[in-house]
Amino acid sequence: MSTEAANWAYSEDFLPEDRVLLTARDIADELGCIPVLPGAGQALQLLTQASGTRSAVEIGTGAGVSLVYLLRGMTQGGVVTTIDVEPEHHKAARKTLAAAGFTPERARMITGRALDVLPRLTDGGYDLVLIDARKVEYPQYLEQALRLVRIGGMIAIDNSLWHGRVPDPAQRDQETTAIRTTLKHIRENESLTTVLLPSGDGLLVAIRNA
Numbered sequence: 001m002s003t004e005a006a007n008w009a010y011s012e013d014f015l016p017e018d019r020v021l022l023t024a025r026d027i028a029d030e031l032g033c034i035p036v037l038p039g040a041g042q043a044l045q046l047l048t049q050a051s052g053t054r055s056a057v058e059i060g061t062g063a064g065v066s067l068v069y070l071l072r073g074m075t076q077g078g079v080v081t082t083i084d085v086e087p088e089h090h091k092a093a094r095k096t097l098a099a100a101g102f103t104p105e106r107a108r109m110i111t112g113r114a115l116d117v118l119p120r121l122t123d124g125g126y127d128l129v130l131i132d133a134r135k136v137e138y139p140q141y142l143e144q145a146l147r148l149v150r151i152g153g154m155i156a157i158d159n160s161l162w163h164g165r166v167p168d169p170a171q172r173d174q175e176t177t178a179i180r181t182t183l184k185h186i187r188e189n190e191s192l193t194t195v196l197l198p199s200g201d202g203l204l205v206a207i208r209n210a
């Protein structure tokens, strides 16, 4: 194993996940939706806690792994508006939420296609937007996220490295290209302060400054 791979594996295993998250991962596996990896989840929890996040939008609920990480970092009473196209995934996420000890009001679950739902949400109404649904739609999600997040708020994008495909110019499939395009737009946007964390499958975080 290379030093880089060993460092990454050590970081991902650094903090063990509790029973709630491990069970949600098993359910996600059964449903066929892949949750954020521990390093990305822990980074999200830390970011929401450090920034005092009260309102967040999550694009791609899955079985609720990232939802629990977000809520664990958020202030008491903070709410995540979380969108997923699969009612079955929302059902699973509700169970995860309850197992984690959160009341149902902490997650406003909207079942539908993200690109239909997002335009209905309020401009500048959110402290954080997490993007983690259909990879080919990432550029459109970014467009919506830039509208939804308040000045000083954050945009987080999971799978920003997409299993090592994004950094490899030989990979030209639709999903990789869409993620690469999204990252390019962010890098070229002078009103954002950005970092691409190699945690999990790559978590890009950007703060909207204007």
Ligand SMILES: C[S@@+](CC[C@H](N)C(=O)[O-])C[C@H]1O[C@@H](n2cnc3c(N)ncnc32)[C@H](O)[C@@H]1O
Pocket: 028, 033, 034, 035, 036, 059, 060, 061, 062, 063, 064, 065, 066, 067, 083, 084, 085, 086, 089, 112, 113, 114, 115, 132, 133, 134
């Ligand atoms: C990678 S999983 C989300 C994992 C979740 N964030 C977590 O860490 O537990 C992606 C989710 O996006 C949902 N999805 C796929 N296409 C969608 C779309 N067009 N609109 C909304 N949700 C979609 C899938 O049903 C799936 O649950």
